[in-house]
Amino acid sequence: MTDTTDEARFRTIFAHLGAVTAYAARRGSRDPDGVAAEVMTIAWRRLAAVPADDPLPWLYGTARNVVYAEARSRRRTAPSEAASAPAPEVRSLDPELDAALRGLRDSDREALLLVAWEDLAPTQAAAALGITPTAFRVRLFRARRRLQAALAQTQSAPLTQLDVEGT
Amino acid sequence: MKTDTTLTRLRAANPVAEVTTVDNDALFDRIVATPAEAAPRRSRRPNRRMLVLVAATFVAAAAASTAYALTHWVFPDVVHAPVSRAEYKRAQTILELPPGYTWPAIDFRADTVMVRGGGGSMAVSIDQSAWECYWVGAIKRGDPAAATRAQSVLADLMTNRISVAPQGAPENWAPEGATFPHLVYADDGGYQFKQRIYAEAAAGKPAGLEQSCRANGP
Numbered sequence: 362m363t364d365t366t367d368e369a370r371f372r373t374i375f376a377h378l379g380a381v382t383a384y385a386a387r388r389g390s391r392d393p394d395g396v397a398a399e400v401m402t403i404a405w406r407r408l409a410a411v412p413a414d415d416p417l418p419w420l421y422g423t424a425r426n427v428v429y430a431e432a433r434s435r436r437r438t439a440p441s442e443a444a445s446a447p448a449p450e451v452r453s454l455d456p457e458l459d460a461a462l463r464g465l466r467d468s469d470r471e472a473l474l475l476v477a478w479e480d481l482a483p484t485q486a487a488a489a490l491g492i493t494p495t496a497f498r499v500r501l502f503r504a505r506r507r508l509q510a511a512l513a514q515t516q517s518a519p520l521t522q523l524d525v526e527g528t
Numbered sequence: 529m530k531t532d533t534t535l536t537r538l539r540a541a542n543p544v545a546e547v548t549t550v551d552n553d554a555l556f557d558r559i560v561a562t563p564a565e566a567a568p569r570r571s572r573r574p575n576r577r578m579l580v581l582v583a584a585t586f587v588a589a590a591a592a593s594t595a596y597a598l599t600h601w602v603f604p605d606v607v608h609a610p611v612s613r614a615e616y617k618r619a620q621t622i623l624e625l626p627p628g629y630t631w632p633a634i635d636f637r638a639d640t641v642m643v644r645g646g647g648g649s650m651a652v653s654i655d656q657s658a659w660e661c662y663w664v665g666a667i668k669r670g671d672p673a674a675a676t677r678a679q680s681v682l683a684d685l686m687t688n689r690i691s692v693a694p695q696g697a698p699e700n701w702a703p704e705g706a707t708f709p710h711l712v713y714a715d716d717g718g719y720q721f722k723q724r725i726y727a728e729a730a731a732g733k734p735a736g737l738e739q740s741c742r743a744n745g746p
Contacts, residue, residue: 367560367564368560371556371559371560375556375559378555379547379548380547383544386543387543401559402559402562405559405560405564406564408564453538453543454541454542454543455537473538474538476743477538477539478544483743483744484746493635494632495632495634495650498744501743505534505535506714506716508534509534509716
């Protein structure tokens with residue numbers, strides 16, 4: 362039997378369902394609602410492991426793993442599709458930015474997006490990635506530089522090379 | 529393109545800008561109807577992490593003398609955790625944090641290696657971010673004296689504690705005769721960006737300063 366205090370605690374975690382759904386959608390999940398439900402189920406099962414004061418970084422870290430598992434599963438079931446989408450496919454509203462983001466390492470991209478899209482503070486983003494805040498700051502700094510360089514390259518490329526969105 | 533505009537552009541390109549409040553009682557009920565894991569179960573199998581740790585310790589012990597020799601021969605400026613930790617502590621006695629701020633505890637793990645002076649550089653970076661946030665707070669609460677103080681401390685840091693490495697300089701480049709602690713920026717426009725946001729904040733346009741505090745602050 363479950364304890365009512367556990368349920369009360371889980372309800373505060375469950376309040377982040379919308380944020381987790383949005384996270385999954387931003388990371389290119391085909392089933393953001395399903396991912397969020399899975400994350401919440403894991404949170405309930407592992408309630409003791411979820412930080413009580415700020416569960417959101419833990420939820421995002423778990424959601425990331427679930428989105429990756431979804432992408433791996435897609436690769437197994439539809440190899441031809443996976444050839445064009447080997448990892449969770451982030452799609453922003455800016456085609457040039459999309460191209461630059463795709464060129465980044467996954468860890469760099471995630472560091473940037475946790476701050477820019479999920480609006481996490483560095484300490485929260487560090488917790489979501491399981492690294493120290495100092496390491497996160499260094500990673501974010503380098504990721505910004507790499508994104509700037511990638512954008513500069515995209516902007517200086519001939520226009521014919523910029524048309525990569527449809528591919 | 530500068531740092532601030534890159535992040536601003538990234539924020540503007542958020543494909544799901546709004547987070548809607550989802551009230552899914554059915555899902556909640558379904559989840560809490562399943563058993564929660566009370567405590568981590570003890571596995572009867574040998575703990576794989578422990579096995580890896582034992583093996584790694586053995587290999588590390590075997591290689592330790594070689595590794596030590598290599599780091600001191602090939603990388604003469606590389607120092608280990610105790611040195612960086614001591615540098616960070618020493619820098620705290622030299623630099624001043626804004627009122628209400630405390631130095632974060634940094635876990636210099638035993639396997640940490642940094643360039644000499646790196647512990648001090650971290651302190652300068654933390655100090656700079658703290659004063660930026662203090663300045664933002666001073667502007668918000670309308671405290672011109674505190675804002676002026678923050679501006680002055682940051683100007684001093686930029687002049688005396690922060691340098692820009694010349695293009696092509698090695699990672700451990702430091703200016704001749706630099707006083708401890710010292711932070712070196714890469715020559716990528718970051719230093720000029722900071723100068724610009726400080727000047728803008730002083731002129732009553734703190735948006736860049738606020739963004740920098742949000743991204744780097746404690």
